[in-house]
Amino acid sequence: MAQLTSVSRTSPAFYVSTTAAAGGIAGLLVGTAQGNSLIGLILGAAIMAVTAYAVTHFVPQERIARWAILGAMALAGILLGGVAGLVVGTAFGWFFGWFIYWLYESRYRKKIPPYLTPGQVLWHHGFRVICGLIFFFLIAPIVVVMPLSFNAEDFFTFTPEMLRFDPAGYSLKHYKDFFTSSDWQHSLWNSLSIAPAATLLSVSFGTLAAIGLSSEHVPFRRSIMAILISPMIVPLIISAAGMFFFYSRIGLQGTYFGVVLAHAALGIPFVIITVTATLVGFDRSLTRASANMGAGPIRTFFKVQMPLILPGVISGGLFAFITSFDEVVVVLFVGSAGQKTLPWQMFTGLREQISPTILAVATILVSISILLLTTIELLRRRSERLRGMSPG
Amino acid sequence: MSGHAEPETGPILASDGTPLKKRLARSLRMQKLRALALIAPLLIFVLVTFIAPIADMLFRSVENEIVSNTLPDTVAAVSDWDPKAQELPSEPVYQALYFDLFLAAEAKEHTKLGTRLNYEQVGISSLFRTSGRKLDDIGKVYEKWLIGLNPAWKSGEFWNELMRGAASAAPDTDLLAEQRARLTALTDDPMQQDIGFVPGSEIARILPLTAREYTANALFIAIDKNRDISKRGPWEAVYTALAVDLGDPEVQRAISGYQGPGSDELRAAAAAIDTAPPRDFTAAMIKVDKDWAKPENIQAIKIYSGKYTAGYYLNAIDMQKTLDGVSERPENQQIYMMLFGRTLFMSLLITFSCILLGYPVAWILANLPLRTSNLLMILVLLPFWTSLLVRTSAWKVMLQQQGVINDTLVWLGLLDDASRLIMINNQFGTIVAMTHILLPFMILPLYSVMQTIPPSYLRAAKSLGATNWTAFWRVYFPQSIPGIGAGSILVFILAIGYYITPEIVGGTTGTFISNRIAFHISSSLNWGLGAALGTILLAAVLALYWTYDKIVGIDNVKLGG
Numbered sequence: 042m043a044q045l046t047s048v049s050r051t052s053p054a055f056y057v058s059t060t061a062a063a064g065g066i067a068g069l070l071v072g073t074a075q076g077n078s079l080i081g082l083i084l085g086a087a088i089m090a091v092t093a094y095a096v097t098h099f100v101p102q103e104r105i106a107r108w109a110i111l112g113a114m115a116l117a118g119i120l121l122g123g124v125a126g127l128v129v130g131t132a133f134g135w136f137f138g139w140f141i142y143w144l145y146e147s148r149y150r151k152k153i154p155p156y157l158t159p160g161q162v163l164w165h166h167g168f169r170v171i172c173g174l175i176f177f178f179l180i181a182p183i184v185v186v187m188p189l190s191f192n193a194e195d196f197f198t199f200t201p202e203m204l205r206f207d208p209a210g211y212s213l214k215h216y217k218d219f220f221t222s223s224d225w226q227h228s229l230w231n232s233l234s235i236a237p238a239a240t241l242l243s244v245s246f247g248t249l250a251a252i253g254l255s256s257e258h259v260p261f262r263r264s265i266m267a268i269l270i271s272p273m274i275v276p277l278i279i280s281a282a283g284m285f286f287f288y289s290r291i292g293l294q295g296t297y298f299g300v301v302l303a304h305a306a307l308g309i310p311f312v313i314i315t316v317t318a319t320l321v322g323f324d325r326s327l328t329r330a331s332a333n334m335g336a337g338p339i340r341t342f343f344k345v346q347m348p349l350i351l352p353g354v355i356s357g358g359l360f361a362f363i364t365s366f367d368e369v370v371v372v373l374f375v376g377s378a379g380q381k382t383l384p385w386q387m388f389t390g391l392r393e394q395i396s397p398t399i400l401a402v403a404t405i406l407v408s409i410s411i412l413l414l415t416t417i418e419l420l421r422r423r424s425e426r427l428r429g430m431s432p433g
Numbered sequence: 434m435s436g437h438a439e440p441e442t443g444p445i446l447a448s449d450g451t452p453l454k455k456r457l458a459r460s461l462r463m464q465k466l467r468a469l470a471l472i473a474p475l476l477i478f479v480l481v482t483f484i485a486p487i488a489d490m491l492f493r494s495v496e497n498e499i500v501s502n503t504l505p506d507t508v509a510a511v512s513d514w515d516p517k518a519q520e521l522p523s524e525p526v527y528q529a530l531y532f533d534l535f536l537a538a539e540a541k542e543h544t545k546l547g548t549r550l551n552y553e554q555v556g557i558s559s560l561f562r563t564s565g566r567k568l569d570d571i572g573k574v575y576e577k578w579l580i581g582l583n584p585a586w587k588s589g590e591f592w593n594e595l596m597r598g599a600a601s602a603a604p605d606t607d608l609l610a611e612q613r614a615r616l617t618a619l620t621d622d623p624m625q626q627d628i629g630f631v632p633g634s635e636i637a638r639i640l641p642l643t644a645r646e647y648t649a650n651a652l653f654i655a656i657d658k659n660r661d662i663s664k665r666g667p668w669e670a671v672y673t674a675l676a677v678d679l680g681d682p683e684v685q686r687a688i689s690g691y692q693g694p695g696s697d698e699l700r701a702a703a704a705a706i707d708t709a710p711p712r713d714f715t716a717a718m719i720k721v722d723k724d725w726a727k728p729e730n731i732q733a734i735k736i737y738s739g740k741y742t743a744g745y746y747l748n749a750i751d752m753q754k755t756l757d758g759v760s761e762r763p764e765n766q767q768i769y770m771m772l773f774g775r776t777l778f779m780s781l782l783i784t785f786s787c788i789l790l791g792y793p794v795a796w797i798l799a800n801l802p803l804r805t806s807n808l809l810m811i812l813v814l815l816p817f818w819t820s821l822l823v824r825t826s827a828w829k830v831m832l833q834q835q836g837v838i839n840d841t842l843v844w845l846g847l848l849d850d851a852s853r854l855i856m857i858n859n860q861f862g863t864i865v866a867m868t869h870i871l872l873p874f875m876i877l878p879l880y881s882v883m884q885t886i887p888p889s890y891l892r893a894a895k896s897l898g899a900t901n902w903t904a905f906w907r908v909y910f911p912q913s914i915p916g917i918g919a920g921s922i923l924v925f926i927l928a929i930g931y932y933i934t935p936e937i938v939g940g941t942t943g944t945f946i947s948n949r950i951a952f953h954i955s956s957s958l959n960w961g962l963g964a965a966l967g968t969i970l971l972a973a974v975l976a977l978y979w980t981y982d983k984i985v986g987i988d989n990v991k992l993g994g
Contacts, residue, residue, distance in 0.1 A: 256467070257464075260465060388933065414818045
């Protein structure tokens with residue numbers, strides 16, 4: 042954003058004292074870790090106050106000053122805490138270098154309206170820090186899992202070797218375990234054979250029905266829609282209980298076919314929703330034009346309608362696939378040991394014998410979901426481009 | 434078409450001469466039919482794979498045929514017993530109970546009924562189990578008595594001839610069909626095979642109870658055990674039935690004129706009836722297990738004898754059926770209201786924390802430039818797209834006593850190694866993990882609502898002299914309420930039905946009603962109660978969903994795209 046407010050440098054009293062306060066907090070953390078909080082607090086505040094005053098008065102160039110602070114802090118980190126200290130020190134060094142100049146040059150005011158009171162400015166930045174913390178809360182658990190999956194030990198936490206960045210602390214053994222253990226391979230294979238079949242069922246039925254639903258004259262549209270969407274609304278545990286009762290009555294409980302049917306039913310709402318959404322932008326005159334030129338309904342469907350709604354169909358299919366691939370409650374009840382899927386294996390792993398192989402699987406699954414997320418986003422943009430809308 | 438049209442201004446015709454109005458109506462009908470034909474396969478698919486299971490669950494929550502199927506005669510006999518009189522039921526009740534229970538024990542169905550009634554009357558399950566084991570002893574004395582009179586009573590061949598009656602006698606197919614139905618109800622097996630035996634109608638009239646029990650015996654042995662009834666003597670209940678029949682003066686009179694096979698042996702036995710052991714089923718059943726002397730056990734059979742029952746629902750709200758209608762269960766058996774309450778409370782708490790955390794994030798996403806907000810959106814969508822189990826296992830890693838958070842706090846020195854925080858296997862763990870898992874469902878609808886609120890309103894309010902707070906509270910917040918409503922209902926609906934996360938991080942104090950449903954279905958096998966709890970939960974969710982539909986509309990369901 043462009044600069045909104047013209048700024049001038051702030052007074053030393055302001056930026057030195059604020060930096061000292063921040064330094065005090067950092068010092069408190071370091072001090073507590075070293076065994077003496079009070080000394081840490083005082084030293085941190087003093088050092089940062091002196092540094093802030095010194096760099097702004099005696100170092101002409103900002104870039105040199107910031108590198109110097111970073112270097113000094115990193116060095117102090119190594120001396121105090123080895124490799125882990127280096128990382129913490131570098132982070133602190135970068136932060137304080139940026140922080141001192143951010144305050145000194147009044148950069149914090151630049152991009153916000155000039156009429157705000159200091160309290161409002163503080164709130165503006167405080168609010169961003171709060172949001173940052175919430176984003177951190179959202180993403181941290183997922184990020185933490187990834188390095189832990191390379192743990193050389195069978196622990197669910199960081200070992201001292203890992204914190205020292207000692208190569209001996211890391212290994213691929215959990216991945217090896219995943220790819221060699223027959224249990225995990227069996228469940229992976231099950232997931233990979235159930236999900237596509239369920240997806241195929243829900244996409245083929247779902248696309249046809251979505252086309253039917255999008256026509257102008259459908260009697261009882263609301264009730265039909267409510268029935269078709271219901272698998273998404275009913276809590277999974279209730280679907281699972283009902284399916285368990287009914288499928289064991291008709292002999293489908295504990296069979297591959299039963300699980301596929303159950304998962305297809307759960308995936309259908311997603312296909313219906315995405316495909317009907319795509320069909321909203323579909324120009325009906327195209328099918329009329331094609332019929333006019335002599336194409337039959339089937340030819341029209343495959344040559345005209347299908348290519349245009351394909352992005353919607355594919356993303357609906359991806360939703361259905363991930364629903365089945367990620368589903369555990371229903372398969373727990375409808376399936377038997379022969380249909381143990383990957384999430385089921387993870388669930389047993391988490392509940393009974395805790396093995397870090399789960400973390401390796403988790404990392405693989407996160408990578409897959411990143412891949413799927415990207416694909417769906419690209420498809421959405423393509424679909425909007427085809428319909429002549431600008432991607433949002 | 435009405436036909437009143439005057440010829441000169443007649444209806445407009447289509448090319449083939451039919452009135453255009455008619456043609457249009459037909460083409461509209463065709464379109465409707467085509468749309469329905471396209472929808473039909475999926476509709477049928479969903480009805481069979483999804484709606485039928487839900488209906489089955491509703492049915493199971495009231496179904497209670499097991500009592501009348503297993504103890505049909507007892508249920509009939511007990512109907513005119515008044516339990517409030519504080520007396521034991523009369524002899525016919527115990528007699529019916531003996532014969533019903535004997536057959537059930539042979540078919541190994543009595544423990545199922547015991548388990549079923551144990552949900553209502555604790556201790557009845559072991560009563561049924563011991564009775565099933567010891568019931569043979571009652572009939573043994575009559576068997577011994579008859580064989581002592583004449584060893585022919587030991588022979589399966591003799592019995593078979595006796596019960597077939599004379600070759601010329603008409604077969605009693607009604608009795609056979611009746612007993613087939615009795616066994617079908619009991620075992621859930623169609624029992625339709627031909628068994629090569631039909632009781633004679635004359636002997637069936639003379640010895641009603643014996644013929645009945647013998648036919649049941651023959652059917653069961655032939656179909657379930659695949660053995661011929663004439664190869665061995667019948668089971669003890671048949672001897673008992675004969676002893677009961679012979680004690681009846683009517684029967685004795687009828688026997689005296691009977692000419693069919695075995696009539697001499699029958700007459701001899703009838704003459705010696707005074708030497709037979711007493712036929713007192715009340716005493717015999719009480720001897721088998723003294724708990725049969727407790728009226729409340731027979732009461733349980735009487736109260737739950739209907740084919741349908743509200744008992745599971747009453748149980749699900751910590752009530753029970755008694756003689757005086759409905760009353761509360763004993764204090765130590767009340768858990769479901771507490772669980773419903775906890776589910777409700779924790780779901781509200783989770784919804785509230787989602788609002789608290791989701792609102793600022795949605796605000797900043799809606800107010801930042803598009804490029805930045807799209808980038809930050811990834812941080813919301815990535816957890817949304819990540820497997821539920823991955824996120825749950827991540828929280829297990831974070832919250833454990835030897836987990837990342839505790840380790841970090843100890844490493845920083847903020848926490849003593851000995852006093853690590855307990856953050857998992859309790860309510861805290863469930864709330865934190867579920868807030869994280871459901872937060873995207875709050876942020877996405879909030880974001881889409883906030884995007885539509887023009888920022889100029891806020892600026893206008895401020896330029897008119899409102900403080901920051903007033904501008905937000907009086908201008909911005911009211912406009913964002915639809916988003917809060919949509920997000921809250923979505924999160925709340927999802928939260929009250931959650932199973933996996935509470936199961937893994939909830940321990941015993943952080944579990945939901947859904948965990949109890951799963952427990953009843955897979956561990957305690959009290960399917961009726963599981964179904965009743967599920968139905969109550971389903972009703973709650975549907976009511977909420979209906980509200981959601983009124984506020985936002987089904988069609989606005991967004992998938993975070």
